Amino acid sequence: MSIEVQNITKTFGTFRALDGISLKIETGELHALLGPSGSGKTTLLRIIAGLEIADQGQVRFNDEIVDAEHVSRRKVGFVFQHYALFRHMSVAENVAFGLKARPWRLRPRRAEIKDRVMKLLDMVQLANLAHRMPSQLSGGQRQRVALARALAVEPKVLLLDEPFGALDAKVRRELRRWVRKLHDDVGITSVFVTHDQDEALELADRVSIMNKGKIEQLGTPEEVYENPASAFVLRFLGNVNLFHGREKTYVRPQDVLISANLVEGDVDGENVPAEIEHIGFGGSVVNILLKRLDHPSTLEATLSREQHKELGLQRGQRVYLSVRDQHVFENDYDI
Amino acid sequence: MSSRPANILPGFGLSFGYASLYMSLLVLIPLAGLGLKTSNLSWDQFRNTITNPHVMAAYKLSFSAALAAALLNGVFGTVIAWTLVRYRFPGRKFFDAIIDLPFAMPTAVAGLTFGDLYGYVPLLARTADAQPWTFEIYGLYGLDVRDWCRVTVMLTFVGLPYVIRSIQPILQDWDMETEQAAMSLGAGPATIMRRLIAPEIWPAWISGVALAFARGVGEYGSIIFIASNIPGLSQIAPQLILDRIYDPIDPEKKIAAATAIAVVMLIVSLIVLLLLNGLDYLSRRHRA
Amino acid sequence: MSAPAPVVIAPTDASVLPAHLRHPTAAIGKWIGVSFTVLFLTAMIILPAANIFRQAFGISWESLRSPSQLVEDVKAGVPRYFQVFRMPEQDSSTMARPERRKYQSARAQAEKTRSAIGMTLGIAAIVVPLNLLFGLAAAWAVTKFRFRGRTLFVSLIDLPFAVSPVVAGLIFVLLMGRVGFCGDWATKISWPVPTSLEWQGFAQSWIPLGFSNWQRGIIFTPFAIALASIFVTFPFIARALIPLMQNQGTEQEQAALTLGAGGWRMFFKVTLPQIKWALLYGTILCLARCVGEFGAVSVVSGSTDPNDTMPLRIEKLWQEYNTQAAFSVASLLAVVSVMTLLLKIVIEKRAAAQFSDKKQEAQ
Numbered sequence: 007m008s009i010e011v012q013n014i015t016k017t018f019g020t021f022r023a024l025d026g027i028s029l030k031i032e033t034g035e036l037h038a039l040l041g042p043s044g045s046g047k048t049t050l051l052r053i054i055a056g057l058e059i060a061d062q063g064q065v066r067f068n069d070e071i072v073d074a075e076h077v078s079r080r081k082v083g084f085v086f087q088h089y090a091l092f093r094h095m096s097v098a099e100n101v102a103f104g105l106k107a108r109p110w111r112l113r114p115r116r117a118e119i120k121d122r123v124m125k126l127l128d129m130v131q132l133a134n135l136a137h138r139m140p141s142q143l144s145g146g147q148r149q150r151v152a153l154a155r156a157l158a159v160e161p162k163v164l165l166l167d168e169p170f171g172a173l174d175a176k177v178r179r180e181l182r183r184w185v186r187k188l189h190d191d192v193g194i195t196s197v198f199v200t201h202d203q204d205e206a207l208e209l210a211d212r213v214s215i216m217n218k219g220k221i222e223q224l225g226t227p228e229e230v231y232e233n234p235a236s237a238f239v240l241r242f243l244g245n246v247n248l249f250h251g252r253e254k255t256y257v258r259p260q261d262v263l264i265s266a267n268l269v270e271g272d273v274d275g276e277n278v279p280a281e282i283e284h285i286g287f288g289g290s291v292v293n294i295l296l297k298r299l300d301h302p303s304t305l306e307a308t309l310s311r312e313q314h315k316e317l318g319l320q321r322g323q324r325v326y327l328s329v330r331d332q333h334v335f336e337n338d339y340d341i
Numbered sequence: 342m343s344s345r346p347a348n349i350l351p352g353f354g355l356s357f358g359y360a361s362l363y364m365s366l367l368v369l370i371p372l373a374g375l376g377l378k379t380s381n382l383s384w385d386q387f388r389n390t391i392t393n394p395h396v397m398a399a400y401k402l403s404f405s406a407a408l409a410a411a412l413l414n415g416v417f418g419t420v421i422a423w424t425l426v427r428y429r430f431p432g433r434k435f436f437d438a439i440i441d442l443p444f445a446m447p448t449a450v451a452g453l454t455f456g457d458l459y460g461y462v463p464l465l466a467r468t469a470d471a472q473p474w475t476f477e478i479y480g481l482y483g484l485d486v487r488d489w490c491r492v493t494v495m496l497t498f499v500g501l502p503y504v505i506r507s508i509q510p511i512l513q514d515w516d517m518e519t520e521q522a523a524m525s526l527g528a529g530p531a532t533i534m535r536r537l538i539a540p541e542i543w544p545a546w547i548s549g550v551a552l553a554f555a556r557g558v559g560e561y562g563s564i565i566f567i568a569s570n571i572p573g574l575s576q577i578a579p580q581l582i583l584d585r586i587y588d589p590i591d592p593e594k595k596i597a598a599a600t601a602i603a604v605v606m607l608i609v610s611l612i613v614l615l616l617l618n619g620l621d622y623l624s625r626r627h628r629a
Numbered sequence: 630m631s632a633p634a635p636v637v638i639a640p641t642d643a644s645v646l647p648a649h650l651r652h653p654t655a656a657i658g659k660w661i662g663v664s665f666t667v668l669f670l671t672a673m674i675i676l677p678a679a680n681i682f683r684q685a686f687g688i689s690w691e692s693l694r695s696p697s698q699l700v701e702d703v704k705a706g707v708p709r710y711f712q713v714f715r716m717p718e719q720d721s722s723t724m725a726r727p728e729r730r731k732y733q734s735a736r737a738q739a740e741k742t743r744s745a746i747g748m749t750l751g752i753a754a755i756v757v758p759l760n761l762l763f764g765l766a767a768a769w770a771v772t773k774f775r776f777r778g779r780t781l782f783v784s785l786i787d788l789p790f791a792v793s794p795v796v797a798g799l800i801f802v803l804l805m806g807r808v809g810f811c812g813d814w815a816t817k818i819s820w821p822v823p824t825s826l827e828w829q830g831f832a833q834s835w836i837p838l839g840f841s842n843w844q845r846g847i848i849f850t851p852f853a854i855a856l857a858s859i860f861v862t863f864p865f866i867a868r869a870l871i872p873l874m875q876n877q878g879t880e881q882e883q884a885a886l887t888l889g890a891g892g893w894r895m896f897f898k899v900t901l902p903q904i905k906w907a908l909l910y911g912t913i914l915c916l917a918r919c920v921g922e923f924g925a926v927s928v929v930s931g932s933t934d935p936n937d938t939m940p941l942r943i944e945k946l947w948q949e950y951n952t953q954a955a956f957s958v959a960s961l962l963a964v965v966s967v968m969t970l971l972l973k974i975v976i977e978k979r980a981a982a983q984f985s986d987k988k989q990e991a992q
Binding site: 349350351352353355356357359360361363364367368369370371372374375378417420421423424425427428430432436438439440441442443444445446447448449450451453454455457458497498501521524529530552555556558559560561562565566579580582583586587596599600603606607610611613614618 | 650652654655658659662663665666667669670673674675676677678680681684759762763765766767769770773774776782784785786787788789790791792793794795796799800801802803804806856859860863879882883886891892895896914917920921922923924927928932940943944947952955956959962963965966967969970973974
């Protein structure tokens with residue numbers, strides 16, 4: 007089922023959370039809404055779910071306008087940021103809630119509900135914890151219960167609000183892969199909200215990068231990373247250096263090349279002299295802080311460990327920098 | 342009152358409608374009646390009513406005893422709250438639990454048992470045949486000393502939980518690391534108390550004292566069991582209102598008088614609570 | 630992934646300073662504080678409460694010194710305690726005249742006391758459910774929605790705390806008394822009256838209110854008592870619910886809606902189970918205040934015997950120098966208030982358990 011939002015506007019008091027957003031999410035896609043806090047991404051997700059009502063604009067599921075449908079009839083699966091598990095119900099009761107809430111004509115029989123709950127719990131690998139209470143589960147387990155609960159009602163679309171936000175780094179990575187696999191197995195159109203660019207780029211089929219209630223860029227992870235549409239997108243997707251020159255030029259730290267000597271034949275000042283201020287070992291890579299000698303600013307460069315070893319750089323050493331890849335934007339503005 | 346629910350949960354109209362209707366019918370409209378009745382009185386009538394010597398004596402007794410009881414609770418309550426939070430001793434949980442008893446116990450029952458239990462204490466004794474022992478000081482001139490003490494003790498019981506329960510959570514949540522930091526900077530207990538803890542608890546302390554005061558001014562059920570209720574000497578304001586309502590001679594005039602007496606009490610309570618809200622607002626803004 | 634053991638947060642007593650950090654004078658402070666607290670609370674709360682039961686069972690001060698006296702007192706006191714509520718059937722025709730008069734008056738007194746208990750229960754049966762509905766509705770509107778005038782609405786709920794009970798009673802006299810605003814209408818209306826004088830306790834009728842005779846007017850009737858009781862007690866349930874529901878937010882309700890639940894289902898299956906303890910506490914507190922209300926009720930009851938509630942009955946017995954009977958009735962109300970306290974402790978434990986859940990979830 008495809009989701010289409012058209013020209014959505016939403017204000018809270020004087021704050022404009024969404025400013026004329028239009029977006030189409032294809033059937034079976036796993037879509038990420040990426041942006042800093044306050045960019046309106048959660049509001050957009052909640053409007054799609056029917057948990058908020060837009061001031062203007064329309065939401066369509068498969069070309070059908072669903073604005074008039076109340077959230078309880080919209081058939082969306084929604085996973086809340088803090089999971090919102092029913093504290094007073096066991097895991098199995100939580101998952102069964104949606105099935106039991108159906109009008110009696112559509113409600114499966116008791117045995118059938120039990121069956122389906124167990125199947126879902128198998129799928130999220132929690133069958134052995136069916137009778138635990140949510141307070142007895144770890145964060146990752148709660149997350150999976152929330153997913154199973156949302157999927158139990160066989161929703162048309164699955165919406166996840168910061169699904170990994172409340173988890174620690176290791177569990178987060180594990181769960182990310184697991185969610186991707188689950189999505190591929192179930193094949194349901196899914197949208198998730200995140201402020202973590204790694205998460206969005208790794209997981210999603212396509213990413214919408216949002217800022218101040220607008221979509222800055224929409225594309226596959228590769229597209230947005232390789233060809234950022236604006237300085238905001240570039241900055242948001244990772245660490246970036248600002249080269250002050252004739253115009254503002256942005257360079258990612260891994261695109262800064264360091265050489266110990268001035269490259270022969272350099273005439274137009276491509277090589278920038280700099281001094282090494284600090285060398286930081288960040289696990290698999292080495293981050294080097296450089297002080298430009300021709301301009302009062304500092305730059306960051308990232309080298310692999312091997313490169314670093316080869317160059318044998320030392321603190322205080324004078325080096326020359328060149329740039330492998332750079333981005334210049336028209337209509338540049340500061341964020 | 343216009344309304345605009347901010348989320349999609351159902352039931353706003355039903356719940357808000359029912360609650361407002363209930364409150365208007367049973368509380369607001371009757372209360373508005375009180376204001377209307379008072380406005381029927383001319384200013385002179387109103388002034389004559391409340392400057393009647395018996396009425397003035399009743400106000401003096403009610404307000405002064407309520408204030409004294411509230412301040413006593415302010416001191417004792419602080420000590421008790423501090424002890425319950427800071428020290429561990431056998432029976433602490435029990436003593437902590439029974440503090441709420443004055444909230445739960447009917448005031449008539451409290452008055453009955455207090456009168457019975459402490460009727461023998463010299464200062465509180467109810468000596469019908471003895472000469473009235475009256476105050477000779479300006480503000481309370483002419484009030485019975487023993488009755489004043491009895492009323493004050495009773496109101497101390499009635500307002501006991503307020504101060505304790507308002508400052509206890511703050512002492513409980515008090516960050517011990519702050520105190521340890523102060524110690525490491527060389528502060529002694531007196532400095533810590535004065536510079537760190539007192540500024541933290543005083544808004545709650547004031548609000549506890551004010552609530553105890555407001556409660557004490559209106560208290561009736563327990564007092565009639567322990568005070569002698571002699572007009573002009575030992576009668577509290579609510580008792581006076583009741584006397585006026587049940588006075589068979591010229592009921593219309595008497596009820597108007599009762600209304601005037603009640604309005605003054607109501608205004609004082611409302612001012613106290615209004616100041617309290619203002620204080621609460623200020624302290625919250627100060628914190629933010 | 631294997632299931633990790635449930636996380637247990639050790640109760641750390643953060644409000645007590647570690648021993649090695651305490652100031653040398655702290656021991657004196659502790660000694661003073663603890664002895665003051667124990668003495669003060671014993672004098673102000675424990676002794677008065679114990680005294681109610683001492684007097685109710687007619688135990689004299691002397692019996693505290695001699696056990697034999699205590700046994701004697703209890704033997705005489707316990708039957709007398711029950712006679713306050715029901716005088717056993719005796720053949721009064723064989724009695725001498727003064728004895729017969731004494732017996733008959735005791736019977737009449739017991740009858741009145743029973744009637745007062747019936748009246749109190751009947752009033753509570755009307756007031757508490759109405760306030761329960763109000764409390765739920767007000768708490769729902771105030772905590773789950775933001776609307777203009779919300780702060781005003783919340784302060785209005787607190788209004789009865791600023792009004793003396795006697796003034797509350799006066800308000801209804803002004804409204805519906807003979808010289809009141811609705812006086813013309815309110816004093817002429819006729820309506821079926823609860824026949825609490827005939828009610829003989831739950832053993833004979835499950836409903837404390839029968840409707841057999843008619844009453845004229847509103848003020849100085851049970852109807853007015855119910856109105857005054859509502860005025861005085863309506864904030865309690867809302868007050869107990871609002872902080873809790875504020876804390877719980879609206880996410881779980883929203884989750885129930887996304888799963889297709891309707892409004893009532895959401896309320897009964899998700900909201901209600903989570904507030905049930907606070908609701909119970911608020912209800913019991915409301916009940917305790919309703920059955921114990923004195924000032925407002927004494928204004929609107931008209932001091933007639935059939936309109937007496939338990940606290941009014943206590944006062945009348947006390948005025949008649951029937952101390953033991955007054956304390957016997959008071960002991961029933963004291964039991965209600967002690968039960969309220971016990972319930973509060975249970976609920977606070979539950980709330981603490983829920984709070985630690987929340988802490989875990991935040992991690």
